[in-house]
Amino acid sequence: MATPHDIADSATSISALTAARDRLIVALDLPDAVLVRQFLPRLEGQCRWLKVGLELFVAAGPAIISELVESGYSVFLDLKLHDIPNTVAGAVKTASTLGASLLTLHAAGGPHMLHAALDAAASMPKAPTLLAVTVLTSMNSQQLHATGIPQPPSQQVELLARMGLAVGMRGFVCSAEESAQLRTICGAETSLVVPGIRPAGVALDDQQRVATPTLALQNGASYLVVGRPIVQAPEPASAAAAILSEMASALQT
Ligand code: C5P
Numbered sequence: 286m287a288t289p290h291d292i293a294d295s296a297t298s299i300s301a302l303t304a305a306r307d308r309l310i311v312a313l314d315l316p317d318a319v320l321v322r323q324f325l326p327r328l329e330g331q332c333r334w335l336k337v338g339l340e341l342f343v344a345a346g347p348a349i350i351s352e353l354v355e356s357g358y359s360v361f362l363d364l365k366l367h368d369i370p371n372t373v374a375g376a377v378k379t380a381s382t383l384g385a386s387l388l389t390l391h392a393a394g395g396p397h398m399l400h401a402a403l404d405a406a407a408s409m410p411k412a413p414t415l416l417a418v419t420v421l422t423s424m425n426s427q428q429l430h431a432t433g434i435p436q437p438p439s440q441q442v443e444l445l446a447r448m449g450l451a452v453g454m455r456g457f458v459c460s461a462e463e464s465a466q467l468r469t470i471c472g473a474e475t476s477l478v479v480p481g482i483r484p485a486g487v488a489l490d491d492q493q494r495v496a497t498p499t500l501a502l503q504n505g506a507s508y509l510v511v512g513r514p515i516v517q518a519p520e521p522a523s524a525a526a527a528i529l530s531e532m533a534s535a536l537q538t
Contacts (some may be wrong), residue, residue: 298537305532308502310334310361311525312480312512318345318352325356328515329522331529336361336510337385347383354384361478361510365418367391370401377402381409387478389458392417392445400452414476416456417449419463422481425493438494439463446470461496461504468505480510484528487514498528499535 311332315321321341335358337349342364353360362385366373373390380388390402399417406412419442420429426437434441442463447470449457456476459467464477471477481495489495490513501509511528518524 298533301533301537302529304536305529306331306333308506308508309525309529309532310336310478310508310510311515312336312338312363312510314338314340314512314516316340316344318349321345321349321353324516324521327521328525331522331525332515333357334359334361334508336363336512338363339365350383350385360385361387361389361508362413363389365389365391366402367394368398370394370398373398374401374405377405377412377415378409381406381412384411385413387416387456387476388413389416389418392419392449392454392457396448396452399449399454403453414456415454416458416476416478417445417454418458419445419467420459420494422460422479422494423491428493439466442467443470450475460494461501461506462494464501464506465504476507477505478508478510479504479506480512482509482511482514482528484514484531498531502532502535 309332313321313335315324335353337360341349350360350362362380366376367390373394402415406415420438424438429438429441439462442459443466446457446467450471455474457467458478460481461479464479467477479501481492482498482501483489483495485497498509515521515524
């Protein structure tokens with residue numbers, strides 16, 4: 286029987302698959318460390334990036350980051366910090382000691398907050414790359430209007446990205462619907478991290494601004510974040526292999 290590795294390897298070249306693996310982040314949205322330890326072997330070595338979000342971080346604490354890093358994974362710590370500048374700067378400093386490679390904060394915290402966060406990161410020897418979250422991929426125009434923002438997500442994303450760029454941010458989280466626009470504005474060196482990824486035919490769940498892995502890469506995404514389509518799949522390694530294969534094909538064209 287074909288293994289997930291075979292399925293992925295047969296469709297694409299090894300180097301394209303390696304490039305795809307470097308750009309796929311699995312969102313470990315699980316309630317505790319025990320479930321994470323049970324889940325990871327089910328990925329069968331398909332993935333090298335893991336995202337720790339609020340659910341897992343609140344349950345397992347900073348120790349889960351070092352555990353994953355020591356196991357050889359690159360870790361994206363998705364804390365979505367949003368507070369006064371002094372508090373966010375302090376959180377960036379403490380988070381910078383944990384070994385994560387990427388850390389999020391909300392662009393909506395404003396330029397002073399972003400600036401304080403960048404200064405804090407610059408003062409630490411092994412700070413993660415900071416990513417400013419623009420508009421959550423779960424928000425559509427209606428949801429945004431309800432928070433008092435009249436313009437559609439694409440305009441708000443651009444406004445927040447331009448604000449972030451002006452204070453020195455070089456990484457953003459956006460949906461695939463805005464990534465081509467942001468790539469033009471931000472240039473090639475900026476990291477664009479794109480959640481809301483759904484392979485064709487997969488449930489959207491609570492996500493609104495979604496795209497397939499192929500479209501997200503075509504639109505300039507640097508990294509794709511995928512949670513439930515892999516973590517909740519009956520066979521996570523096969524689900525990851527299918528996504529990696531699609532990504533590798535897109536990267537080859
Ligand atoms: O399960 P799913 O693939 O929808 O998970 C997406 C992940 O990306 C979640 O962990 C969510 O917190 C995160 N995320 C997002 N939209 C953003 C930023 C992060 O969905 N704008």
